[in-house]
Amino acid sequence: MTEAGSAKFFVKDNGDTVVEKQGQLTDREMRIIREFIKDNYKEMYLKWREISDKGFYGA
Numbered sequence: 001m002t003e004a005g006s007a008k009f010f011v012k013d014n015g016d017t018v019v020e021k022q023g024q025l026t027d028r029e030m031r032i033i034r035e036f037i038k039d040n041y042k043e044m045y046l047k048w049r050e051i052s053d054k055g056f057y058g059a
Contacts, residue, residue, distance in 0.1 A: 015041035
């Protein structure tokens with residue numbers, strides 16, 4: 001998938017997402033991704049903090 005066809009999600013501190021662009025994803029795919037993020041956002045934040053030398057945005 002090219003950058004032009006990519007989706008862009010912003011994850012809030014409560015796991016909700018704001019979608020800037022859907023790209024080439026279907027509504028079903030978007031729903032699945034948003035549900036995954038909501039279910040796993042805390043672990044995602046912790047992993048990002050672990051591998052990043054700057055933490056995560058908004059920390």
